[in-house]
Amino acid sequence: MLRSFRNFLNEYLLPAAAEETADAHEHRLRLATAALLMEMTRADFAEQPVEREHVLTLLAREFGLSSQEAARLAELGAEQAHAAVSLYEFTAAIDTSLATADKIRIIEMLWQVAYADGALDKYEEHLLRKLADLLHLSHRQLLQAKHRVLEAHGQAG
Numbered sequence: 251m252l253r254s255f256r257n258f259l260n261e262y263l264l265p266a267a268a269e270e271t272a273d274a275h276e277h278r279l280r281l282a283t284a285a286l287l288m289e290m291t292r293a294d295f296a297e298q299p300v301e302r303e304h305v306l307t308l309l310a311r312e313f314g315l316s317s318q319e320a321a322r323l324a325e326l327g328a329e330q331a332h333a334a335v336s337l338y339e340f341t342a343a344i345d346t347s348l349a350t351a352d353k354i355r356i357i358e359m360l361w362q363v364a365y366a367d368g369a370l371d372k373y374e375e376h377l378l379r380k381l382a383d384l385l386h387l388s389h390r391q392l393l394q395a396k397h398r399v400l401e402a403h404g405q406a407g
Contacts, residue, residue, distance in 0.1 A: 275347065279348070281326060283312075283340075284309060284324055284326065284327025285334070285340045286337065286340050287305045287309070287327065287363055288305060290305075290363040290374060292331075293364070293373045293376075293377045294371035300366050301363055301367055302324070305324050308359050308363070312359065337381065341384035353386075354387060354395055356385070357381065357385070357395045361395055365400070378396075379392065
């Protein structure tokens, strides 16, 4: 298991430091996104399988990954989020690298995970507000993203 984890790091997330490529940068952004998504699954203190499955679906779709690659990325993201002192290291990577529209897309993904179990918990909403602030998104942008997610799933905002 540990060897598999190390191979995944070496292959997908930690290319040689001398080769700081666009791919390496993209991998760090994927890891940061996965960590935030996995943190959302734990925000309400009741990890639901449907939330984790939704994360896997989002990672596969957004990053063009196979289901196995998405599962490995989600696992690594969960481990990174659990080991992190704060979420700042993840939001900083995203905030400094992505355009506003891309940051809003990540917030929409987070809303989708929050609503995956059919209910929005106050802790999930709090986390979303905190993350939007760390990503330098306005309250209006946060709520617009929420309404787009709800509309896409036929729910009223």
